[in-house]
Amino acid sequence: MADCLFCKMVKGEIKPDIVYEDEEILAFRDISPQAPVHILVIPKQHIPTLNDLEKDHAELIGKLFLVASKVAEKEGVAQTGYRTIINCNRDAGQEVFHIHLHMIGGRSMKWPPG
Amino acid sequence: MADCLFCKMVKGEIKPDIVYEDEEILAFRDISPQAPVHILVIPKQHIPTLNDLEKDHAELIGKLFLVASKVAEKEGVAQTGYRTIINCNRDAGQEVFHIHLHMIGGRSMKWPPG
Numbered sequence: 001m002a003d004c005l006f007c008k009m010v011k012g013e014i015k016p017d018i019v020y021e022d023e024e025i026l027a028f029r030d031i032s033p034q035a036p037v038h039i040l041v042i043p044k045q046h047i048p049t050l051n052d053l054e055k056d057h058a059e060l061i062g063k064l065f066l067v068a069s070k071v072a073e074k075e076g077v078a079q080t081g082y083r084t085i086i087n088c089n090r091d092a093g094q095e096v097f098h099i100h101l102h103m104i105g106g107r108s109m110k111w112p113p114g
Numbered sequence: 115m116a117d118c119l120f121c122k123m124v125k126g127e128i129k130p131d132i133v134y135e136d137e138e139i140l141a142f143r144d145i146s147p148q149a150p151v152h153i154l155v156i157p158k159q160h161i162p163t164l165n166d167l168e169k170d171h172a173e174l175i176g177k178l179f180l181v182a183s184k185v186a187e188k189e190g191v192a193q194t195g196y197r198t199i200i201n202c203n204r205d206a207g208q209e210v211f212h213i214h215l216h217m218i219g220g221r222s223m224k225w226p227p228g
Contacts, residue, residue, distance in 0.1 A: 034226035050183045051192050058176030062167075065175050065200070069164045072202070078165050081205030085227045086179070088186070091195030092223050104227070109206050112148035113199045113218070113228040 001046045006098040010044045019074070024060060025067050027103075036106025037075045037082070041068050048097040050088040061099075068103040077105030083113065115160045120212040124158045133188070138174060139181050141217075150220030151189045151196070155182050162211040164202040175213075182217040191219030197227065 001007045008014040009026060016028035019039055030038040041064045047057060065084065072078040082105030087094040093114075115121045122128040123140065130142035133153055144152040155178045161171060179198065186192040196219030201208040207228075 050179055050196075050198065051186070053176075053180050053183055055180065058180060059173040060176065061179050062172030062175035062177075065164055066167050066169065066172060069167055069202070072165070077205070079203060081201070081203030081208065082164075083206040083228065084164065084200045084202070086198045087195070087223075088183070088198070089193065089195030091191070091219060091221065092197040093225050094195065102227070105205060107205065109201075109228040111207050111228055113216070114197065114223040114225055 001098070004046055004098050005096050006042050006100065007046050010042075016040075020067055020071055022067075025063060027067055027071055030102065034102075035104045035109075037072075037077050037104065039068070039071050039075070039103045041071070041101040041103060043099060047099045049094065049099065050086060064101045068101055072103060072105060075105065081105060081109075083109050085113065115212070118160055118212050119210050120156050120214065121160050124156075134181055134185055136181075139177060141181055141185055144216065148216075149218045149223075151186075151191050151218065153182070153185050153189070153217045155185070155215040155217060157213060161213045163208065163213065164200060178215045182215055186217060186219060189219065195219060195223075197223050199227065 020027035085102040134141035199216040
């Protein structure tokens with residue numbers, strides 16, 4: 001998707017602060033962090049929202065969480081805790097229409113989650 | 115796990131307000147809803163936290179999101195939007211140590227997510 005911010009990162013046209021990368025997944029620091037640790041984990045494949053998931057995306061979406069927990073460990077927040085969030089559409093505040101998991105840690109979080 | 119609240123729901127010993135069920139997954143209304151729609155989606159398999167995920171859990175975790183989006187559609191919030199959250203450990207406020215996805219919708223949500 002030529003005009004997708006995250007696809008541009010996947011292609012290397014925009015350079016985020018990358019913390020993890022493999023063939024299917026990219027993880028990088030959020031430019032507007034909401035906690036001491038705030039990482040975005042995205043599939044390289046362009047899937048706009050959770051509503052666009054097909055059955056054969058299941059393994060890929062699950063892998064985002066394996067990466068999130070691996071990154072949480074590296075960042076030193078796995079044991080203290082972290083919150084993972086995927087927003088879908090307007091009410092949730094989704095701004096980039098390419099699925100992304102927020103992994104937030106390093107401080108105590110409140111409930112409700114926004 | 116004999117003393118796990120969600121395992122008791124899976125076994126039918128405690129009866130939640132179920133909105134979806136298949137062989138691997140159960141979804142039910144949160145008893146302390148934080149929005150007009152607040153559903154918990156859990157794997158029937160007992161996995162305590164995101165830190166306990168193994169590679170072969172990926173597809174199962176992804177399926178939680180396919181179910182969340184299906185339930186969001188049924189509940190009438192797929193287009194307006196919904197937030198999905200999985201908490202890990204104390205800082206995130208995880209209370210039941212059996213992985214569960216919160217699907218929250220039906221109102222506008224704030225940022226940061228708690």
